[in-house]
Amino acid sequence: MSLAFDESAAPILEVREVAVHFSGLIAIASMSFAVPEGEIVSLIGPNGAGKTTAFNVITGFLKPTGGKVLFRGTDLTRLSSNRIAGLGVVRTFQRTSIFAGCTVFDNVLTGMHRQGRAETWGALLRLASVRAETERMRAAVAEILAFVGLSHRADELAGNLAYGEQRLLGIAIALAADPKLLLLDEPAAGLNPSETEAFMGVVQRIRDRGVTILLVEHDMRMVMTISDRVVVLNHGRIIAEGPPEVIRANPDVIQAYLGQGVKHAKG
Numbered sequence: 160m161s162l163a164f165d166e167s168a169a170p171i172l173e174v175r176e177v178a179v180h181f182s183g184l185i186a187i188a189s190m191s192f193a194v195p196e197g198e199i200v201s202l203i204g205p206n207g208a209g210k211t212t213a214f215n216v217i218t219g220f221l222k223p224t225g226g227k228v229l230f231r232g233t234d235l236t237r238l239s240s241n242r243i244a245g246l247g248v249v250r251t252f253q254r255t256s257i258f259a260g261c262t263v264f265d266n267v268l269t270g271m272h273r274q275g276r277a278e279t280w281g282a283l284l285r286l287a288s289v290r291a292e293t294e295r296m297r298a299a300v301a302e303i304l305a306f307v308g309l310s311h312r313a314d315e316l317a318g319n320l321a322y323g324e325q326r327l328l329g330i331a332i333a334l335a336a337d338p339k340l341l342l343l344d345e346p347a348a349g350l351n352p353s354e355t356e357a358f359m360g361v362v363q364r365i366r367d368r369g370v371t372i373l374l375v376e377h378d379m380r381m382v383m384t385i386s387d388r389v390v391v392l393n394h395g396r397i398i399a400e401g402p403p404e405v406i407r408a409n410p411d412v413i414q415a416y417l418g419q420g421v422k423h424a425k426g
């Protein structure tokens with residue numbers, strides 16, 4: 160893990176002066192930050208700071224009141240969430256959306272044509288070599304399941320998985336959509352310490368495979384261990400930005416958030 164921020168790395172994502180107002184309430188006042196390609200960047204802050212709102216803007220679920228979001232130079236704020244997913248900006252949700260009545264394998268297979276991949280799927284079905292293509296996709300699903308450590312559960316109904324396994328399945332479904340930038344919304348919520356540990360390893364390995372990660376997470380140990388860079392939001396404004404060891408020592412951050420968070424993480 161590279162703890163130092165490489166200023167020369169090209170940003171895959173640039174959030175420029177994004178503002179979000181909800182009829183009088185300012186959820187995000189003005190937010191600008193960049194996510195360098197190939198890094199894990201965490202967006203942290205107290206409850207209500209604007210983290211989920213920022214995710215919703217980046218993924219096209221919410222149009223900002225002002226500002227832009229550039230993904231490899233393309234302005235995402237003009238595009239539908241489906242188009243954005245099709246470009247490779249893929250998110251997971253706080254509540255994992257799985258098909259409980261389908262097998263783990265089929266859930267991941269479905270992930271290949273969810274999230275904006277419908278056109279590709281349709282085109283594939285028209286190919287004469289559908290069978291070869293199906294085999295290729297099944298091999299890809301098997302590879303993803305092995306990657307997240309769920310191969311042994313492939314034929315199980317997703318609804319029968321333990322909670323921690325369902326979170327891993329959520330990640331596997333997102334990986335099936337071939338993300339370039341993966342947004343993880345509180346992936347460790349509700350996990351026990353050993354599950355969190357395993358999850359941290361998975362997230363780092365996803366980064367090591369070349370997928371850039373933007374993480375919203377309350378578990379400070381996870382954030383401080385795996386992030387290359389941390390962006391701190393408070394009341395809709397960025398109050399600090401930098402590598403974990405700098406953020407950890409920033410008095411404004413400690414005041415706003417970390418004091419409580421670190422205590423919580425250690426307790």
Ligand SMILES: Nc1ncnc2c1ncn2[C@@H]1O[C@H](COP(=O)(O)OP(=O)(O)OP(=O)(O)O)[C@@H](O)[C@H]1O
Pocket residue numbers: 181184185186204205206207208209210211212213
């Ligand atoms: N659709 C909405 N309509 C009105 N206000 C909203 C809406 N969505 C969010 N807000 C408000 O915007 C602010 C930011 O909320 P947001 O959910 O982005 O915070 P957060 O940092 O993700 O919090 P948490 O850590 O609790 O998930 C809050 O004051 C929230 O109540």
